[in-house]
Amino acid sequence: MIMKNSKNIEIYQGCQNCELTSTNVRIKNLKRTKKLTIALVGQPNSGKSTFFNSLSNYKVNTANYPGTTVGFNSTTIYVKDYQVEILDLPGLYSLNYSDLAEKITFEILTNSDKSFKIDGIIQVIETASLPHSLLLTMDLITLDIPIVIALNMFDEARIKGINVNIPKLQEIFNLPVIPTISIKGENTFLTVLKLIELIEKTRKNHSIDSRSKLSESNKDQQNYKLPDMTNQKLTYYNDEKINNLLYKIHFSENELPYIVKNYKEIWKKLMKDIFQSTDCHIENCKVIPACLMNIEKIAPNMISLANIRDELLKLKSNIITSISSFVFSLGEPKPTFDDLVDKYVLSKKSGYFILFGIFFIAFYLAYFTGNFTADKMEIIFGFFDNYISNFSENLGILKPLIDGIKDGIFGGIGIVIPYLIPFIFFMSLLEDSGYIPRMMYLVNDFLKPFGITARSVLGFVLGLGCNVSAIMSLRGAMNNNERILAGMVIPFITCSARTVVLMALVVGYLGALWGIFMYILAFTVAFTMLLIINKFLKFSMQSFMIHIPSYRFPSLKNILSKVWLRFKSFVYSAWPVLILGTITINYISYFQIDGYINSFLSFFTTKLLGLPDETGIPLIFGILAKEYALVMLFSAFGTQDIKSVMTNLQIFTFCVFMLLYTPCLSTIAVQTREIGLKYTIYSIILSFLSATLISFMLNKLIQIWKIL
Amino acid sequence: MNIEKNKVYRIKKITENYPLYMNYGLIEGNLIKIIDKISTGKTIYLEIIGFNRKLALSDELINNIILEDVKNTEFTDDNEK
Numbered sequence: 001m002i003m004k005n006s007k008n009i010e011i012y013q014g015c016q017n018c019e020l021t022s023t024n025v026r027i028k029n030l031k032r033t034k035k036l037t038i039a040l041v042g043q044p045n046s047g048k049s050t051f052f053n054s055l056s057n058y059k060v061n062t063a064n065y066p067g068t069t070v071g072f073n074s075t076t077i078y079v080k081d082y083q084v085e086i087l088d089l090p091g092l093y094s095l096n097y098s099d100l101a102e103k104i105t106f107e108i109l110t111n112s113d114k115s116f117k118i119d120g121i122i123q124v125i126e127t128a129s130l131p132h133s134l135l136l137t138m139d140l141i142t143l144d145i146p147i148v149i150a151l152n153m154f155d156e157a158r159i160k161g162i163n164v165n166i167p168k169l170q171e172i173f174n175l176p177v178i179p180t181i182s183i184k185g186e187n188t189f190l191t192v193l194k195l196i197e198l199i200e201k202t203r204k205n206h207s208i209d210s211r212s213k214l215s216e217s218n219k220d221q222q223n224y225k226l227p228d229m230t231n232q233k234l235t236y237y238n239d240e241k242i243n244n245l246l247y248k249i250h251f252s253e254n255e256l257p258y259i260v261k262n263y264k265e266i267w268k269k270l271m272k273d274i275f276q277s278t279d280c281h282i283e284n285c286k287v288i289p290a291c292l293m294n295i296e297k298i299a300p301n302m303i304s305l306a307n308i309r310d311e312l313l314k315l316k317s318n319i320i321t322s323i324s325s326f327v328f329s330l331g332e333p334k335p336t337f338d339d340l341v342d343k344y345v346l347s348k349k350s351g352y353f354i355l356f357g358i359f360f361i362a363f364y365l366a367y368f369t370g371n372f373t374a375d376k377m378e379i380i381f382g383f384f385d386n387y388i389s390n391f392s393e394n395l396g397i398l399k400p401l402i403d404g405i406k407d408g409i410f411g412g413i414g415i416v417i418p419y420l421i422p423f424i425f426f427m428s429l430l431e432d433s434g435y436i437p438r439m440m441y442l443v444n445d446f447l448k449p450f451g452i453t454a455r456s457v458l459g460f461v462l463g464l465g466c467n468v469s470a471i472m473s474l475r476g477a478m479n480n481n482e483r484i485l486a487g488m489v490i491p492f493i494t495c496s497a498r499t500v501v502l503m504a505l506v507v508g509y510l511g512a513l514w515g516i517f518m519y520i521l522a523f524t525v526a527f528t529m530l531l532i533i534n535k536f537l538k539f540s541m542q543s544f545m546i547h548i549p550s551y552r553f554p555s556l557k558n559i560l561s562k563v564w565l566r567f568k569s570f571v572y573s574a575w576p577v578l579i580l581g582t583i584t585i586n587y588i589s590y591f592q593i594d595g596y597i598n599s600f601l602s603f604f605t606t607k608l609l610g611l612p613d614e615t616g617i618p619l620i621f622g623i624l625a626k627e628y629a630l631v632m633l634f635s636a637f638g639t640q641d642i643k644s645v646m647t648n649l650q651i652f653t654f655c656v657f658m659l660l661y662t663p664c665l666s667t668i669a670v671q672t673r674e675i676g677l678k679y680t681i682y683s684i685i686l687s688f689l690s691a692t693l694i695s696f697m698l699n700k701l702i703q704i705w706k707i708l
Numbered sequence: 709m710n711i712e713k714n715k716v717y718r719i720k721k722i723t724e725n726y727p728l729y730m731n732y733g734l735i736e737g738n739l740i741k742i743i744d745k746i747s748t749g750k751t752i753y754l755e756i757i758g759f760n761r762k763l764a765l766s767d768e769l770i771n772n773i774i775l776e777d778v779k780n781t782e783f784t785d786d787n788e789k
């Protein structure tokens with residue numbers, strides 16, 4: 001059952017009078033000089049992006065920060081007399097980040113990334129996993145930034161029969177807690193309003209004399225009854241009260257607000273003690289929990305400090321366990337929709353069939369839309385192409401420049417719109433529905449021997465569409481080594497551009513079986529490369545751990561915004577390279593250097609691989625974009641009937657070489673950005689060596705066996 | 709320790725990289741239920757009962773967790789509280 005009425009949600013009590021009126025949203029002609037930056041923070045899949053997109057009804061401006069590793073969106077809305085920038089930050093479990101996406105959020109929140117200064121945080125929580133999310137809340141409160149908690153997916157929690165004592169939760173954390181259903185936009189704007197009120201209040205309080213605060217906390221201390229102090233393990237602190245707190249396992253309902261309030265002080269106190277006994281000064285550490293995680297690095301000879309840290313982490317989990325027991329209750333255990341579906345989706349018997357079925361459909365649809373759009377686009381391009389060529393005809397030395405820009409832009413659009421966009425679309429659909437983590441679980445075992453985990457499997461699948469988007473998808477991979485490894489190997493996966501060439505030459509002239517052989521060959525090479533790279537670069541073995549979220553109905557708005565973000569980062573990183581590349585190559589043929597290049601390469605093409613001289617230039621063009629290899633082959637021979645100018649064996653050898661010899665320029669550009677120049681160069685060298693070796697060997701073998 | 713399908717365990721201790729396990733909800737004292745193992749049995753699917761969370765992880769990560777058997781009766785008692 002799905003709720004239809006927004007009144008079903010209890011509105012946060014203190015906020016009944018701040019209704020969502022349009023006057024609150026946009027008051028034109030008002031000078032809004034005050035700026036605020038608000039961050040949406042929460043675990044992956046808690047609904048942050050949906051929350052963010054629901055605010056776009058009020059937006060005046062959106063921007064995105066493609067970033068070097070993980071991109072995120074921002075939107076600007078006007079609330080009261082503020083201009084508020086809202087950031088949809090990558091998911092985060094705690095401030096002790098363990099992957100790159102989390103690191104981005106961490107750096108922005110702690111102001112290590114100076115481009116943002118966060119004034120307030122909305123912690124988006126998936127209500128059904130409130131206890132787990134409180135771990136992050138405990139970290140966030142140490143940041144000294146105003147926070148409002150959004151209990152999101154409240155509809156889902158209702159259906160599951162979950163109960164949350166919201167007033168109690170508010171009392172314990174002394175923070176506003178608001179139930180939201182971001183997929184319907186319910187209470188999302190209200191949450192923003194509430195946070196702004198809180199920011200205003202905090203700023204006002206800040207100016208109040210600090211002495212009055214001090215006396216207040218003294219009062220607190222008097223009211224609080226010290227628990228019994230028995231069996232104390234560590235006497236590291238001179239503050240008895242803190243020592244006592246550390247070793248409690250269960251806290252009473254009345255103790256909790258006090259504990260939470262002092263939790264931050266406990267960490268600070270501990271940090272001060274720790275850093276007084278080492279050379280490291282507390283200022284060096286941007287934030288307390290992160291600093292604690294590095295005790296081993298900062299003070300390797302003080303193992304006891306790490307032990308104390310572990311005690312404190314336990315304290316944190318004890319606190320949240322206690323809180324949960326008072327504010328959170330699961331409903332009657334009953335079989336859920338998830339359990340029912342997962343019985344088949346995650347089973348050994350039917351799971352793999354469903355996996356292949358889903359991917360077959362997704363691929364088919366992506367290729368179908370891709371081919372359809374590519375055809376339509378060819379017609380439009382043909383028109384412009386003629387027009388621009390006529391125009392550039394008598395421009396002399398500028399002609400290659402104009403044509404280069406044209407070819408670069410058209411080439412980019414030719415790959416991006418037809419193939420990349422449908423692929424990202426269908427993959428985002430699978431991602432948002434919750435299937436991707438399940439797929440990872442199904443395939444993880446098979447990938448283990450190759451030194452990668454299922455985290456990068458999405459990249460390998462996307463690689464069949466376009467290597468560029470595949471490498472960009474690796475951002476979610478758990479750690480750097482795995483990203484590098486997968487990023488080096490993905491170019492070996494036969495992308496749709498190469499499929500076009502294979503279809504025309506191999507399937508067209510040699511038959512479908514040879515086409516399948518090529519696909520298998522490329523996959524085999526890719527996995528062999530994984531083994532080889534692992535052996536030489538000695539990357540440590542990766543572990544795999546991922547949450548399996550509930551199935552959810554994806555929102556189109558979310559998916560489109562994801563597609564847009566990824567498309568934009570492609571435009572920024574790959575397109576300029578493609579355009580520069582085409583211009584260069586146009587000048588090469590303008591100055592008629594191509595003849596020299598052909599004869600220069602002939603040692604390689606003719607002597608080693610037994611190909612005609614003319615294949616040199618097409619292979620050079622293939623570096624730009626693989627399908628250019630085919631186009632240039634036609635123009636080099638002046639015919640589309642390749643069979644009349646090349647033997648079967650030559651066609652085969654040419655295709656094997658073309659399949660493997662180098663990633664295309666756009667891929668190289670993205671690789672450089674994502675895995676760094678060094679590993680990109682390794683990857684290119686490996687491609688070239690393997691292409692030469694394999695095409696040479698297969699050429700000789702086929703000659704001996706006389707099968708072609 | 710040889711973990712079995714459909715059995716409930718209590719996490720007694722995490723021996724290494726405590727913070728990472730904590731991020732994913734594997735916290736000392738929590739109950740976990742092994743739902744399934746896939747294909748060669750190296751990837752494990754489990755539920756963190758108190759946290760209402762489902763988790764897939766490689767078996768070598770389980771090696772850093774000291775688990776203790778929870779008798780079924782004890783488990784249901786816990787549940788009723």
Ligand SMILES: Nc1nc2c(ncn2[C@@H]2O[C@H](COP(=O)(O)OP(=O)(O)O)[C@@H](O)[C@H]2O)c(=O)[nH]1
Pocket residue numbers: 042043044045046047048049050051091152153154155156180181182183184432433552553554555558
């Ligand atoms: N039922 C329900 N589903 C939601 C709600 N908010 C988000 N979702 C769905 O949850 C999934 C994950 O949301 P997303 O915004 O991508 O999460 P993020 O990873 O935190 O950005 C999507 O399929 C959303 O459609 C909500 O309030 N109720």
Ligand SMILES: [Mg+2]
Pocket residue numbers: 048049050
């Ligand atoms: Mg998101």
